Amino acid sequence: MNRNIAIAIHGGAGTILRSSMTPELQTQYEDGLRSALHTGYSILEAGGSSLDAVAAAVASLEDFPLFNAGKGSVFNNAGNHEMDACIMNGKNLEAGAVCGISNVKNPVLVARVVMEHSGHVLLSGMGAEDYARSMGMAFEQDDYFYTTQRYQQWQNAVAEDRVQLDHSDKKFGTVGAVALDIEGNLAAATSTGGMTNKKYGRIGDSPIPGAGTYANNDTCAISCTGHGELFIRAVVAHDISCLMAYKNLSLTDACDIVVHDKLVKIAGEGGLVAIDKHGNIYMPFNSEGMYRACRNNNGKYEVSIYKD
């Protein structure tokens, strides 16, 4: 029996322009991706679970200040950080998620505790923070989440009275990971700081099982990044799984239909990382670029930002 292991991660998609990227900044982004990829892959290589691998990879991306999740989360309209995260286990379809939480160091780890211990799937706001506290999860003060870059982005957005997707160059800030472990189990996780200057407790697709995050051992594991409203309406991650399960499409064909046809038709810009039960990896996006990386035990290793 061919035992494959594989992991794919992303740090958001969007209009990532070479003109606004310096070589130094590009190296920093790539280092952040490489480090998270290594963290997750090492777990798989040591025989660990895909669940452990995606949680660790996403936590690494959350700790990296340039990506919009955890430490690098954008400012909302009130000048705070409201984060969403989700994790799903393809073995038993268990899922855990949190939305609209503040001051939690690693939202993805809280999502996992929700999945494993709360009896619930989705907890929100201060209630979710209370739960995280009761379970001894790590919290950080506001200054931990402060970065000059994010603060400036927020001030610019406030000045122009607009809600924006992460960067001034229209980037959908989200991080995520999918993995297949040696036991054949798939898992997916996604985390985000949402939209700069967002109001009204807006929640995107990231924390919603089936929309931004999905894993099912019979088909695939998916983590999305993009214009969340459109990804929710298209039930993106679950739709790919259904196209594979009910139409016997390959991972690539199923993803292409959703990312390059269905989403394009409703102007749903973004992308995703995907792995099927055989360990095939696909990282499609319909935007200019997507921070992404992947590795398997058959020699595949990639760290990329742009389309070409």
Added chain:
Amino acid sequence: MNRNIAIAIHGGAGTILRSSMTPELQTQYEDGLRSALHTGYSILEAGGSSLDAVAAAVASLEDFPLFNAGKGSVFNNAGNHEMDACIMNGKNLEAGAVCGISNVKNPVLVARVVMEHSGHVLLSGMGAEDYARSMGMAFEQDDYFYTTQRYQQWQNAVAEDRVQLDHSDKKFGTVGAVALDIEGNLAAATSTGGMTNKKYGRIGDSPIPGAGTYANNDTCAISCTGHGELFIRAVVAHDISCLMAYKNLSLTDACDIVVHDKLVKIAGEGGLVAIDKHGNIYMPFNSEGMYRACRNNNGKYEVSIYKD
């Protein structure tokens, strides 16, 4: 061309025991269902849209104190009422939803305003209330949501330190409606007060497009009621749509696979109301009973509670 109109509504599923029902109470429940059905059907009959019909029918169910939504919402752990609602338009896959909101008279009407005016799909908590207020939606004081029955249920739950699903007889309190209008457009809406004594900002399947609520003119409109965590994990409403779209199953066959096989395997108790693009109505549930009613322009008219 055969122009059908149809509507189906529910007031929750679960273990509804004849032994704990009086003739007077049963008449009250049936009157509540009949009134909401009439409200929605009248709109369809006058050539109105399915969106208007499901919004009006669900608002009527929210105003009825015996169902767990709007006025009749259960108490959460803090002694408040936190409500969730969602509406979806099958014509263009637009959706709007709110979760964890308090003091809003008709959450389903706020969900519709979110869909039509906010640029977002899902708004949460106090942010969603701020948005509702800014759009001039009706609010009510706490005493509007107070009913002796709900207060006693909460006190009993607190005394036993348990989270419970609406009634002492294990009822999944949710209301919902699906409709097909004369133009061939499908719509779905769902609203709930959640679980008695719930903590931690728990959110169920009701406000999640694809999970508890879904509408797509190519396939069907679905509104669910049941153990929300399981319905989220199974992406119930979207799964039925995918089984129809990708395996060419009938509405009945697709619903049966999800409600009587997939959900049963993960102990996902509950049911749903469904209408396909031809106007076929199906109201399956795997629990003891489901408060339900339906009507079409071919003489079908039903108001039921129990299995037989």
